[in-house]
Amino acid sequence: MDDLQTWKARRRAVILAHNYQPPEIQDLADHQGDSLDLSLLAARTDAPVIVFCGVHFMAETAALLAPGRAVLLPDLRAGCSLADTVTAADVRSLRAMHPRAAVVAYINTSAAVKAESDVCVTSANALRVVSSLPEEEIIFIPDRNLGQYLAGGTAKQVITWDGNCRAHNEVRVDEVRTARREHPGAFIMVHPEVSPEVAAQADLVTGTGGMVRQARQRPECEFVVGTEAGLVYRLRKENPDKRFHLLSPSLWCPTMKYTTPSGIVSALRDLAPRVEVPPEVAGRARQALDRMLELTEG
Ligand code: SF4
16 A cells, blocks of 8 residues: 555645656656746646655745645755755845845745745746846845856846855866866756856856756757756756766755655655645745746746
């Protein structure tokens, strides 16, 4: 009875997996995507149970966008070191220091931080959302590298926070140079969470959804991928006639790898661990997410 498909059918569950999940989880998921894709799927699904294969802030986001449904995170240890760098109190202090600024929260934040923010963004829509805001001054939390990337792409004044993703921030410029030498002709694409110095050496800076599209559409047969290793599995699977190389061994997120098939079975069987957001936080956090979806879809 501990069969995943049996429990999934019994619970009428949908399984969502982030692009950074281990291969065996990507293979069993109903849907796979970046934070924006999965947020939209969570908002639209009518499944009563959502198993979120990713990290905690993503399951919280699904819980915010799919009220009334049970959102399960198979392993509660799956956190995000970037999201952990900023708290709701930090956001209140920033607002007091910059009262005319809009607070833009990367989706990699807790629900409590989202509740203190004006709008959320993902790496896929950040430039579009920030450009459409009426405020000229933007507080961007928590990823400093993505904030600097935004500052370069808009005329706005962007105040950044000193957070970063350990996996992306550790990629070095010399690794890009080595990749170019070892794979001449390959198209090098990197995530905006890498340092500005690394981003400047790449052919394109884009989120994981953008990388999936580039790999499908571009004429090159070889790509160097500057984001977490899990995406390389998806790219190879979807483009068997093309070659993909991971830019750096540092592009490995340990907490993304906590999900296991047996953990999913247990979660479905026990309907736990369930991720819920307290009502006093949920309403305000959902407003910041809804505003993002309006600006992205509109
Ligand atoms: S890859 Fe980085 S930003 Fe993404 S979940 Fe892991 S620690 Fe957080």
